Amino acid sequence: MSVARRCSEFLVSRFPLEKLSYEHLANKTVPVHKASWIYLLGGLTGFAFLVQVVTGILLMLYYQPTVIGAYDSVRYIVQYVPGGSLIRNMHVWSSSAMVVFLFIHAITNAFARAYRKPRELTWVTGALSMFVVLGLAFSGYLLPWNNLAVYATKVGLQIAEMSTLFLPGPLGGIGGQMAALLTGPDGIGQETLNRFYTLHIWILPALLIALVSVHLLLVQIHGMSVPRFAETSHKQEKFFFNFALKDLSAWMIFLTLLVILAVVLPYDYLQPYTLLKRYSPLAAAPSGIKPEWYFYFLYYPLEVLPKVVVILGTMIFFAGVVAAPWLMEYVPRMWGKRGEESKFPIVATCVVALVIVALTLFGQNIVDVMRGTSAP
Amino acid sequence: MIDGGNNQEKTVGRRSLIVYACAAVLGLCGFMTAIAKQVLGFISGPNLTSAEKSHMVNQEMNLLEEQKQYDQMKLARMNTSKLPVAKVSDLDKNGGKIFTDYFLLPAVVFKNGENSCIARSAVCTHLGCTVQPELVDGKIYCACHMSYFDLQTGKPLAGPATIALPEEPIVIEDDIIYAVRPSGPIKIGPSQTPMNPV
Ligand code: HEM
Ligand code: FES
Numbered sequence: 001m002s003v004a005r006r007c008s009e010f011l012v013s014r015f016p017l018e019k020l021s022y023e024h025l026a027n028k029t030v031p032v033h034k035a036s037w038i039y040l041l042g043g044l045t046g047f048a049f050l051v052q053v054v055t056g057i058l059l060m061l062y063y064q065p066t067v068i069g070a071y072d073s074v075r076y077i078v079q080y081v082p083g084g085s086l087i088r089n090m091h092v093w094s095s096s097a098m099v100v101f102l103f104i105h106a107i108t109n110a111f112a113r114a115y116r117k118p119r120e121l122t123w124v125t126g127a128l129s130m131f132v133v134l135g136l137a138f139s140g141y142l143l144p145w146n147n148l149a150v151y152a153t154k155v156g157l158q159i160a161e162m163s164t165l166f167l168p169g170p171l172g173g174i175g176g177q178m179a180a181l182l183t184g185p186d187g188i189g190q191e192t193l194n195r196f197y198t199l200h201i202w203i204l205p206a207l208l209i210a211l212v213s214v215h216l217l218l219v220q221i222h223g224m225s226v227p228r229f230a231e232t233s234h235k236q237e238k239f240f241f242n243f244a245l246k247d248l249s250a251w252m253i254f255l256t257l258l259v260i261l262a263v264v265l266p267y268d269y270l271q272p273y274t275l276l277k278r279y280s281p282l283a284a285a286p287s288g289i290k291p292e293w294y295f296y297f298l299y300y301p302l303e304v305l306p307k308v309v310v311i312l313g314t315m316i317f318f319a320g321v322v323a324a325p326w327l328m329e330y331v332p333r334m335w336g337k338r339g340e341e342s343k344f345p346i347v348a349t350c351v352v353a354l355v356i357v358a359l360t361l362f363g364q365n366i367v368d369v370m371r372g373t374s375a376p
Numbered sequence: 377m378i379d380g381g382n383n384q385e386k387t388v389g390r391r392s393l394i395v396y397a398c399a400a401v402l403g404l405c406g407f408m409t410a411i412a413k414q415v416l417g418f419i420s421g422p423n424l425t426s427a428e429k430s431h432m433v434n435q436e437m438n439l440l441e442e443q444k445q446y447d448q449m450k451l452a453r454m455n456t457s458k459l460p461v462a463k464v465s466d467l468d469k470n471g472g473k474i475f476t477d478y479f480l481l482p483a484v485v486f487k488n489g490e491n492s493c494i495a496r497s498a499v500c501t502h503l504g505c506t507v508q509p510e511l512v513d514g515k516i517y518c519a520c521h522m523s524y525f526d527l528q529t530g531k532p533l534a535g536p537a538t539i540a541l542p543e544e545p546i547v548i549e550d551d552i553i554y555a556v557r558p559s560g561p562i563k564i565g566p567s568q569t570p571m572n573p574v
Contacts, residue, residue, distance in 0.1 A: 058415065058418055058419070061418075061419065062421075067443075068436075068439045068440065068443050069436075072432075072435065072436070072439075076432070080422040080424060080428070081418055081421060081422050082414075082417035082418055082420070082421075082422060083414035083415065083417045083418040084418060086414055086418075087414070087415075087418055151504075151505050151506075151520065154503075154504045154505065155503040155504055155505065155520075157504070158503050158504040159503070185564060186480060186564060187479070187480040187481060187564055189480075237389055238389070241393070241397075242389055242392070242393055242396075245393065245396040245397055245400055246396055248396075248400045248404075249396050249399045249400045249403065252399070252400055252403035252404060252407065253403070255403075255407065256403065256407065259407075259411070281446070281476055281482060282474050282475065282476070282482070283474065283506070284474060284498070284505075284506045284507060284508040284509055284519065285500075285505035285506045285507075285518070285519060285520050286519055287519035287520065287522070289505060289520050303521065303536065
């Protein structure tokens with residue numbers, strides 16, 4: 001069979017568009033079993049994104065994307081604009097919530113092995129949107145233009161620059177060129193802020209919406225997958241409105257908790273004061289510069305292991321996440337088992353989940369232990 | 377299987393549907409009103425007192441002044457071969473001064489003995505934070521992840537940085553310290569600073 005033919009057959013079988021009728025949608029059902037709560041997490045991620053869009057648009061009414069104005073415009077929102085602290089903190093906390101939901105969504109789907117045929121592309125579009133979400137987080141972090149924001153960005157760009165240095169010849173410069181494109185021609189300054197702002201409010205959200213649209217289209221035409229333990233014995237419930245109401249109540253519970261959190265715990269309270277001062281090109285970096293917590297799993301290994309190892313490892317890991325539907329099937333075949341029978345997918349998922357959670361929670365401790373007494 | 381599901385739905389489904397509907401509707405009503413009120417207030421904006429307003433305008437003018445100085449420096453670096461960056465009399469034994477060099481990157485100048493000064497790039501070779509303008513035990517210190525550098529040679533002494541902070545050329549005339557324009561074309565960008573090898 002020719003390659004083109006195989007590709008088109010792959011696509012036709014993964015996009016059975018005939019299932020895209022009103023009828024099909026209206027009669028959609030969702031499996032009911034012990035683990036059917038996992039079907040709520042995609043929706044929660046999407047709802048958190050909706051919160052981001054709404055609060056983000058509101059913040060745009062006052063935020064000024066300028067080196068002179070950014071810092072004070074954020075202060076102004078928090079101090080003077082009615083409800084400003086609420087809106088800003090909802091935006092900040094909901095971004096973290098979105099990453100949490102996304103992570104649980106990905107991990108539970110990995111355990112449920114929902115990526116299996118014919119849902120490979122559902123997984124792939126999901127995995128790609130995870131990178132976009134991390135990009136959104138990284139670009140948004142710069143916008144308040146305080147010490148934490150600017151130095152975390154400098155460090156991030158420096159890491160991007162180093163990330164390809166080990167490659168041979170001109171390939172080694174790719175990271176530096178990417179960093180230069182993000183920085184702009186005049187070093188870290190107004191152009192950098194323009195670029196990050198454009199990415200944050202327009203390019204990345206548009207990309208995310210595009211990816212998630214395909215993701216949801218695929219979820220709709222393939223229906224929900226059932227984890228193996230429940231394959232033989234489970235019930236179904238209607239999506240409209242049984243499951244839809246579960247979705248809605250999960251969203252409302254999340255929204256309530258989010259508002260409470262945003263009111264009682266403004267995000268700035270968690271940061272040392274020196275990190276929240278306006279960035280000045282003529283001042284030194286304070287101690288305690290760190291990326292957002294969801295980058296810890298990359299950041300802490302970078303502090304103690306050789307950079308080649310971490311950067312290559314991360315690239316392979318990310319590629320592996322995207323390619324998981326195929327890896328989980330074909331890797332076990334190397335020792336003669338079918339993906340269906342092998343323990344490999346579950347073990348691999350466990351290891352990945354544990355490593356990420358451990359690095360996120362205990363990264364600092366691990367670094368301290370590994371450094372031993374090296375700090376002067 | 378779907379049929380079985382439908383039977384199920386008639387018995388168990390109905391009750392849970394009512395419970396969920398109530399929860400959702402209650403949540404929705406109370407909550408949406410409160411949020412709508414907040415959002416409306418947010419969009420209408422604050423009513424500032426004139427004291428608050430003038431405070432803000434003053435602050436903005438100070439910032440514009442700072443920006444003007446920065447822009448003047450940017451102009452000067454295009455047209456001159458040396459930039460005034462600090463006064464010797466402003467430095468003391470441990471206290472240096474951070475300035476912006478010809479590459480538009482932070483650099484730092486320290487006193488080096490009685491009458492001379494020494495300038496180095498202030499971009500930490502570890503991950504690019506700006507080093508402190510105060511010496512710690514005579515060493516240059518980056519607070520970001522605690523790297524120490526030798527003042528004379530720039531070599532890293534402790535911490536995660538592994539390569540030296542390069543020296544930057546300066547001249548001193550009267551009391552003024554000038555950064556000297558490096559020879560050759562000046563390319564601006566992150567790649568202009570040395571950093572830890574991978
Ligand atoms: C912004 C990001 C995302 C949004 C808004 C989103 C949304 C959704 C929604 C609403 C569903 C259907 C309900 C559910 O199963 O929870 C779904 C299903 C799914 N998602 Fe995502 N998702 C996102 C990211 C991801 C990621 C990062 C992955 C994996 C790497 C992923 C993998 C899947 C899979 C495999 C399914 C099918 C589940 C099944 O059929 O049982 N998604 N997604
Ligand atoms: S950036 Fe200076 S020690 Fe890490």
